[in-house]
Structure formats: structure tokens, C-alpha cells
Amino acid sequence: MKITFCCTGTKPEPWLAGLRSAFPGAEVTVWEPGAALADHAVVWAPPQQFFDEQTELKGVFNIGAGVDALLKLRLPPQATVVRLDDAGMSVQMAEYVCHAVIRHFREFDGYAADIQAGKWTYRKPLERSEFPVGVMGLGVLGARVAQSVAQFDFPVVGWSRSAKELAGVRCFAGAAQFNDFLASTRILVNLLPLTPETRDIMCLQTLSRLRSGGYVINVARGAHLVDEDLLALLASGHLSGAMLDVFRSEPLPPEHPFWQHPQITITPHTSARTLRDESIAQIAGKIRALEAGQAILGIVDPVRGY
Numbered sequence: 327m328k329i330t331f332c333c334t335g336t337k338p339e340p341w342l343a344g345l346r347s348a349f350p351g352a353e354v355t356v357w358e359p360g361a362a363l364a365d366h367a368v369v370w371a372p373p374q375q376f377f378d379e380q381t382e383l384k385g386v387f388n389i390g391a392g393v394d395a396l397l398k399l400r401l402p403p404q405a406t407v408v409r410l411d412d413a414g415m416s417v418q419m420a421e422y423v424c425h426a427v428i429r430h431f432r433e434f435d436g437y438a439a440d441i442q443a444g445k446w447t448y449r450k451p452l453e454r455s456e457f458p459v460g461v462m463g464l465g466v467l468g469a470r471v472a473q474s475v476a477q478f479d480f481p482v483v484g485w486s487r488s489a490k491e492l493a494g495v496r497c498f499a500g501a502a503q504f505n506d507f508l509a510s511t512r513i514l515v516n517l518l519p520l521t522p523e524t525r526d527i528m529c530l531q532t533l534s535r536l537r538s539g540g541y542v543i544n545v546a547r548g549a550h551l552v553d554e555d556l557l558a559l560l561a562s563g564h565l566s567g568a569m570l571d572v573f574r575s576e577p578l579p580p581e582h583p584f585w586q587h588p589q590i591t592i593t594p595h596t597s598a599r600t601l602r603d604e605s606i607a608q609i610a611g612k613i614r615a616l617e618a619g620q621a622i623l624g625i626v627d628p629v630r631g632y
């Protein structure tokens with residue numbers, strides 16, 4: 327068996343070592359133009375030339391959960407495209423979002439500013455029931471996030487394409503229930519995949535439907551959010567702040583207003599990192615299953631876009 331590795335921005339050696347130890351008899355190499363045809367590919371942001379040349383792939387394994395960039399390319403039609411299915415990401419996402427929700431609700435930034443100014447000030451405790459958290463996307467990451475936030479007794483609602491039942495989460499589904507979901511939400515968490523249907527989904531029209539004093543946590547993709555609309559709603563006072571991990575252009579350009587905005591906290595696309603060992607173990611298990619003709623989780627539907 328031949329496995330080719332083509333991951334932009336990723337140091338290949340440890341991945342090659344991990345894959346070689348999972349498949350001692352296999353040829354595992356870094357792709358270069360003109361390389362021999364492989365059976366399986368491990369990829370992140372490969373060039374189109376990679377797929378134009380690697381025409382015999384059975385499996386294409388993306389070393390991230392989101393496949394929006396991959397699906398922009400022309401892929402070999404016979405290949406099964408597989409994304410990371412948790413692989414240690416959901417616990418990281420739960421940490422990030424619980425941190426953001428609690429930091430906002432408990433006004434920790436305000437306390438930090440007071441302390442910085444030498445002030446020992448108490449704030450009146452806020453009413454948890456007035457801070458319902460709404461999670462858009464109840465997949466592998468969103469479901470874990472929604473249930474983790476619910477552990478802190480916040481009212482939690484969720485929204486997905488197909489109807490769901492999740493303990494502790496009031497679930498809405500489909501376009502018909504989107505406005506009801508938004509109207510039930512004060513802290514909005516985005517964990518949708520980026521697809522033609524979800525691009526620009528957080529815009530003036532939708533964010534205006536959040537409860538007054540709304541807060542936005544975007545941990546999915548930058549193109550879900552219309553930046554100017556967030557800024558306008560912060561200026562009008564309808565929204566109170568945002569914590570953003572992803573941006574339309576990354577790294578966030580130095581002149582972008584999000585860098586200095588007093589109500590926006592940014593992090594550099596780090597809410598849920600790809601963990602190498604977990605990912606190699608998951609991919610190796612799936613290559614074995616595919617080779618044995620068995621079913622696997624995490625297959626991407628290119629028509630649906632995720």
C-alpha cells in the first residue's frame with residue numbers, strides 16, 4: 327500500500343513516522359510533483375496539482391474537521407473523502423466555549439480592568455436564566471459544546487439541519503425554526519461547517535434577532551460572519567461583545583478593526599487544534615476499515631458540503 331502526505335504548513339516527519347509505524351509494510355512518503363500514484367492521501371490544503379496527478383486515490387483523509395477548503399478543489403471522483411471526527415477536538419472546543427461563556431457571564435474582563443486600575447469593586451451577580459446559550463451546529467463538536475455549557479446550568483438551545491434530541495438542550499432544526507432559535511438565544515456559538523448555505527449566516531438580519539445584549543462566539547469559520555454587521559450591532563448596543571477564533575482572512579490583517587476593538591476578544595484559530603497522535607490513530611483505523619470494505623464515520627458528502 328502507498329500513502330502520500332501533502333499537508334501545507336505541517337511538519338511532515340512526525341506524521342510520516344506515525345503512519346509508518348501504523349503500516350510497517352507500506353510506502354509512506356511526502357508528495358512531490360510527479361510522485362508515483364498512491365492508494366490513500368493524508369492532506370491539508372493541498373494544491374490542485376496534487377489531485378490532478380493523484381488520480382487513483384481510494385481515500386483522502388483531511389487532517390481537520392472542516393473541509394470547506396478541500397471541497398473547492400476538483401477531487402478524484404472515486405475517492406472517499408474523510409474528515410477528522412473529533413480526534414481530541416471536541417474537548418478542546420468545549421473548553422474554549424465554556425471559557426468564553428463564563429468569562430462573559432461572570433464579567434471577568436470587567437474585573438480584570440478594575441483590578442488593573444487598582445479598584446476592589448463588586449458587581450451585582452447576573453441572572454443565569456437571562457443568558458440562554460444557542461449553539462448553531464449540533465454535530466461532533468457542537469453537541470459536546472452544547473452539553474458542556476448545559477453542565478453550568480445555562481439554558482441551552484441548539485440548531486441543526488436535521489432534528490436532534492440532546493439531553494439538556496432544546497433543539498431546533500432547519501430553516502423554518504431558525505428565527506425561533508435566534509430569538510431564544512443571547513450568547514450565540516457558531517459550530518456550523520462552511521457551506522454555500524451557511525456562508526454569511528451571522529449578518530445584520532440574523533444577529534438582530536438575538537436577545538438584546540447578545541454575545542457572539544465564532545469558532546467555526548470566518549466567512550460565517552459578516553464583519554461589518556457585527557461592528558454595526560456592537561456600535562448600536564444590540565450586541566455586547568464577541569469572542570472570535572476564526573476570520574475571513576487568516577492571519578487577521580494588522581489593519582483589521584477586530585484587533586483593537588474593546589468589546590472583541592480574538593484568538594488565532596486555536597480553539598480546537600489537530601492532535602497528531604489521535605489523528606494518526608483515527609486515520610490508520612479508517613484506512614484499515616476502508617481496505618477491508620467496512621463502513622467508517624466521518625465521510626464527507628461533497629454535495630451537502632460537509
Ligand code: NAP
Nearest residue numbers: 391392463464465466467486487488519523545546597598
Ligand atoms: P459536523 O459533525 O459535520 O457537524 C456539523 C453540524 O452543522 C451538524 O449538526 C449539521 O446538521 C449542522 N449543519 C450543517 N449545515 C447546516 C445548515 N444549513 N443548517 C443548520 N445546521 C447545519 O462538524 P463538526 O466536526 O462538529 O465541525 C464543525 C465545524 O467546526 C467544522 O466544519 C469546522 O469549520 C469548525 N472547526 C473549527 C475549528 C477551530 O479550531 N476553530 C476546529 C475544528 C472544527 P446535521 O446534524 O443535521 O447534519
Ligand code: GLV
Nearest residue numbers: 389390391392393
Ligand atoms: C480546523 O479549523 C478544523 O477544521 O479542523
